[in-house]
Amino acid sequence: SQKIEQNSEALNIQEGKTATLTCNYTNYSPAYLQWYRQDPGRGPVFLLLIRENEKEKRKERLKVTFDTTLKQSLFHITASQPADSATYLCALDPDSWGKLQFGAGTQVVVTP
Amino acid sequence: NAGVTQTPKFRILKIGQSMTLQCTQDMNHNYMYWYRQDPGMGLKLIYYSVGAGITDKGEVPNGYNVSRSTTEDFPLRLELAAPSQTSVYFCASSPGNGESTDTQYFGPGTRLTVL
Numbered sequence: 001s002q003k004i005e006q007n008s009e010a011l012n013i014q015e016g017k018t019a020t021l022t023c024n025y026t027n028y029s030p031a032y033l034q035w036y037r038q039d040p041g042r043g044p045v046f047l048l049l050i051r052e053n054e055k056e057k058r059k060e061r062l063k064v065t066f067d068t069t070l071k072q073s074l075f076h077i078t079a080s081q082p083a084d085s086a087t088y089l090c091a092l093d094p095d096s097w098g099k100l101q102f103g104a105g106t107q108v109v110v111t112p
Numbered sequence: 113n114a115g116v117t118q119t120p121k122f123r124i125l126k127i128g129q130s131m132t133l134q135c136t137q138d139m140n141h142n143y144m145y146w147y148r149q150d151p152g153m154g155l156k157l158i159y160y161s162v163g164a165g166i167t168d169k170g171e172v173p174n175g176y177n178v179s180r181s182t183t184e185d186f187p188l189r190l191e192l193a194a195p196s197q198t199s200v201y202f203c204a205s206s207p208g209n210g211e212s213t214d215t216q217y218f219g220p221g222t223r224l225t226v227l
Contacts, residue, residue: 004154032214043116043202043218044155089154097162098143098206098216099170102154 002027006090006103013110019077021106023090029068030092035075038087038105047088048075080110113138116219118203124225125193133188133222135203142208144186145216146170146178148199155202161186162208193226200224 003026013019023033032051036044050057050066050073057064063076077084087105094101119134137144142163147155147170157170161180175197177189186205190197200223204216 008152034214041221043204043221044216045218046215049214091155093214097160098145098208098214099157099160100145100147100155100216101157101171102147104152104154 002030002092002094002101004090004092004101004103006088007106008104010107010109013080013108015081015110015112017080019080019084019108019110021075021088021090021108023073023075023103025071025092028094029071030094031096032093033064033066033073034091034093034100035062035064035073036089036091036102038089044089077108080108082110082112084108085110115139116203116205116217118201118219118222120222121220122223124227125190126227127193127195129193130189130191131193131224133190133201133203133224135186135188135219136184137186137203137205137217138184139205139207139217140183141205141217142183143206144180145204145206146176146186146188147202147204148172149202149221150199158188158201190224195226198224198226 005024038044065074089105090103091100116137145160146158159178161167203219
């Protein structure tokens, strides 16, 4: 199965700065890659999806890139706010049936 | 819409006991999923269903069973609970009708401890 790696160390960042998270995968290249946000004690919430033929996707202050050559996705939170503090999960779908494989997530802590 | 609801929120089981985790969605989604999340680990797929009457195994199905008799409900059955099944269980659903297939909506989770 796919191995999905995300930074295990928490990312501490000052309010207003840009947070950049990395998701690396091995083996096959998925048709698309997703990013979810998870708050403590709650289920993941979908943020963005990027397809293999898309280099970049944006939604408000969020930006995702997808490099199938490097087998890597970068997730950016610009002008970060304390409310952005959460764990961010990267997920890949091996065969487009929605059977997502998740990374362990990276915790982001934004301080005022 | 309530979205995806799960019951119970918390449960403690003794080794060898059985229980059913309930999951209901009111979005008329075709696809439903069960994941488990262990501390510091990514979510792992247990079972999934693409419609009523159709289920299939995910990555970690051993020790679990599912059924899908209606579009709305997708219960997960634990038989003979073991400490290794201590985890947080999430149910999710997605439309499964084309372009919007890809987004999954998650329930709040059930925290299960087996002692």
